[in-house]
Amino acid sequence: METLDTGRPPARQDPLSDYFFIKVVGEKGDEGQLLGFLNAALKRTGDERLVAVEILENKTFSAEYIGGKASILDLRAQLEDGSRIGIEVQLSNLKNMDRRSLYYWSKEYAAGIKEGEDYISLVKAIAINIVDFDFLETDKVHTIFHVWEDGDPRLMLTDVLEIHFLNMVKWRKLEGKDIEGDPLHRWLAYFDRNSPPELIEEVKKMGTKNSAQRALTDHMLNVPAQKNFTVHGNSKSPLGDCARCGAILMADERMVYVTGNAEAIPP
Numbered sequence: 001m002e003t004l005d006t007g008r009p010p011a012r013q014d015p016l017s018d019y020f021f022i023k024v025v026g027e028k029g030d031e032g033q034l035l036g037f038l039n040a041a042l043k044r045t046g047d048e049r050l051v052a053v054e055i056l057e058n059k060t061f062s063a064e065y066i067g068g069k070a071s072i073l074d075l076r077a078q079l080e081d082g083s084r085i086g087i088e089v090q091l092s093n094l095k096n097m098d099r100r101s102l103y104y105w106s107k108e109y110a111a112g113i114k115e116g117e118d119y120i121s122l123v124k125a126i127a128i129n130i131v132d133f134d135f136l137e138t139d140k141v142h143t144i145f146h147v148w149e150d151g152d153p154r155l156m157l158t159d160v161l162e163i164h165f166l167n168m169v170k171w172r173k174l175e176g177k178d179i180e181g182d183p184l185h186r187w188l189a190y191f192d193r194n195s196p197p198e199l200i201e202e203v204k205k206m207g208t209k210n211s212a213q214r215a216l217t218d219h220m221l222n223v224p225a226q227k228n229f230t231v232h233g234n235s236k237s238p239l240g241d242c243a244r245c246g247a248i249l250m251a252d253e254r255m256v257y258v259t260g261n262a263e264a265i266p267p
Helices: 018-025 031-041 097-110 168-173 183-191 197-208 240-245
Strands: 053-055 060-066 069-072 075-079 084-090 125-131 142-149 152-167 219-223 247-251 254-259
Touching (some): 084 097, 097 152
Parallel strands (some): 125 152
Antiparallel strands (some): 053 075, 060 069, 075 084, 142 152
C-alpha cells in the first residue's frame, strides 16, 4: 500500500459532509457527543440538561417520496421523554428550506403516534437544520421557531413544534464569537470547514476536558488513485450503506481511505 506524502498536513475534510457528520454524532455509540450538541443547540443547562438520547437507526421515511427519492434525514433521535428529533445538514440552497424543514418536521411528528392511539399521545418534535448558505432575512446565527398567536406573541398554541436553523454563513460573519463561554459556538467552530487549525485544536482540548466526551481518533490510510472513481458534488458518501466501514475521498489526486470517528469534539 502506497503512502501519500505531500510534505504538509492533510487537509481537514468538511465536518458537515454526510459521512463525517454522522461519524461524529449520528451512529450508535455517539450518544455522548449527540447529547453535547443537543444541549448546546437547545440551550439546555443545569437541571434542564438532557442526560439520555437514543439514536434511531432508520433514517428513512420509506413510504414517502419526493421527486422519486425517499425522504431521508441525516440523523433521527428520541429523547428520554419521548420527544423526537430530526437533524438535517443542507449545504446547497435548493430554495425550499422552509417547506423542506416543515415537511420533515411533520413526518417526525406523525411518527410519534400509532394507529388507534389518541392524539394526546403525540409527542414534541424538534427539527434542527444546519445550513451553509444565506437563509432568512436576519443576522442571527441561530433562529428558533414555534407557533404563536399573531396579535399576542406571548400566546403559544403548543410547544410540540420547534424548528431550529443554525446558519454557518452567518456564523462566519459573526463578530465576538464566545468559544470559551458558549458551547454552541464551540460546536459551530468545529463544524466550520474554514476554522483555522489552532482554533480546532483549542476546541478539541476543551472537549477532552469534559468527562462526558469520548476522545475520537482519525486514522487515514492512503491507496493509489483509480481512474474510474467519481466524486459526487452532493457530498454524499460514494459508498452508500458501506460508509460504516470507511469512505473514499479525493485528496491531491490520490484516494484517501478514512475509517473510524473523525476527531475529538467539543463539550
